[in-house]
Amino acid sequence: MDSVGLFILLILMFFQFTAAPAAEEITWTYTGLVGQSEWSAYFPECGGTSQSPVDVATTQTKYDPGLTAVTPLGYSQHGNKPFTLYNNGHTVVIELPEWMGLGGLPWLFTAVQMHLHWGSGGPSHGGSEHTVNGLSADAELHVVHYNSELYPNLSAAMTQRDGLAVLGILIVTGEETNQAFNSILNYLSRIRHADQKVFIPAFDVQSLLPKDLGRYYRYNGSLTTPPCYQSVIWTLFHERVQISKAQLLKLETILYSSKAEEADRMLLQDNYRTTQPLNHRVVFTSFSAESWKEFSSGEVTAIVIGVMCGCVGLAVVIRFIVKTIRFFKLLHRETVAVNSSTSSWDVLPSNRAAPMPRTKEPEKGQEKKQDMALNSTSEPEKKEEPSPQTEP
Ligand SMILES: *[C@@H]1O[C@H](CO)[C@@H](O)[C@H](O)[C@H]1NC(C)=O
Ligand SMILES: *[C@@H]1O[C@H](CO)[C@@H](O)[C@H](O)[C@H]1NC(C)=O
Secondary structure: OOHHHHHHHHHHHHHHHHHOOOHHHOOOOOOOOOOHHHHHHHOHHHHOOOOOOOEEOHHHOEEOOOOOOOEEEOOOOOOOOOEEEEEOOOOEEEEOOOOOEEEOOOOOEEEEEEEEEEOOOOOOOOOOOOEEOOEEOOEEEEEEEEEOOOOOOHHHHOOOOOOEEEEEEEEEEEOOOOHHHHHHHOOHHHHOOEOOEEEEOOOOHHHHOOOOOOOEEEEEEOOOOOOOOOOEEEEEEOOOEEEEHHHHHHHHHOOEOOEOOOOOOOEOOOOOOOOOOOOOOOOEEOOOOHHHHHOOHHHHHHHHHHHHHHHHHHHHHHHHHHHHHHHHHHHHHHHHHHOOOOOHHHHOOOOOOOOOOOOHHHHHHHHHHHHHHHHHHOOHHHHHOOOOOOOO
16 A cells, blocks of 8 residues: 555544544534534434424414413522522523522422523624523523433433423513523632633522413423433523623623633624424414513513403493483383373474374384384383383
8 A cells, every 4th residue: 555545544534533423522512513503413312303492483372271480499499509500502501500490390390400591792782591482582591401200310301202391481681680690600610711610609599580481482492402212391482681781791891712821812792502493393382372472471460450440330331321321211101101292392303203192112113213213222221112111
């Protein structure tokens, strides 16, 4: 074998070696050589048909009245034991104590960790993983739980269907600072490099969630990072959580995906996966009617009460008007009955026949006609109908 042939063989062996190392050794990224479009080459499940995140097209969702509010368990009972904050090179992770869990699903789930996904503040305005009608939020919080009723631990659960339940919270920016998020953001400067870890004071995890836990999107999906196991029952809340622009900027610019000892510092940005095809999956909603989606449950209650009061008020007004009309008509008739047929009252608009002595039978016929006309405009009056005329 000549030297050129040997060289080519060595090159081929080199590529062979670099192209297919064991999946555990692969350092995956969001862009570049092992970027998201290449994940499935190393992690086959990433090429599956039930992947996450997805775009929620609200007109394609299906209302499931059986979807009751999810209930965070022990989220506010954080105790005194500190939380661990960790930069794993892909995101910032807050490990959660095992007494925290999630109810409102067919099984009890135990909390494991939460983490964030964000963008880079560029013109793309991406950041969240899930999108709604094609629109991204600025960032997204995921609270990860495993099915502790069916499986002994996270590693056993994460590969199984219904093994995990993840809460997705879309984050947008506004004017006000969200103090709850500062319980995390204030400590990011201590874990700027990948693999750094720090203990932080425990805090109320529920304060990171939206107030309305009753309205959400539900679908079956996957982990949004390799190995992309298709084991997640997703709950994406309809209500978004707001942080300030300064808070988002801090999240977007403070962390590195590179390790402290690495010479080239790489900012940890745009750590969100693009939306994946639904492939015949259905996204269910816990709430109905398109128009109600704009309101929180408190607002809906207020609107319902308002509409009810309005209806009662309208009924009272209609009843008053009808009674007044009836009173004047009765008054008119009495007057006509008393006066002669040439009375000036006759020029008033009236479909009544010529005045006649007051007898019961024709009188009743007249009143029926009148009531029918009234009933066509006023339902509530129906019950009252016979009272004024039947008196002797
Ligand atoms: C999880 O549970 C499985 C099955 O019982 C067990 O084999 C495995 O060692 C456990 N893993 C951890 C990390 O505890
Ligand atoms: C998820 O998959 C399970 C098992 O196949 C099925 O029973 C359930 O209805 C699915 N849930 C949703 C929200 O599609």
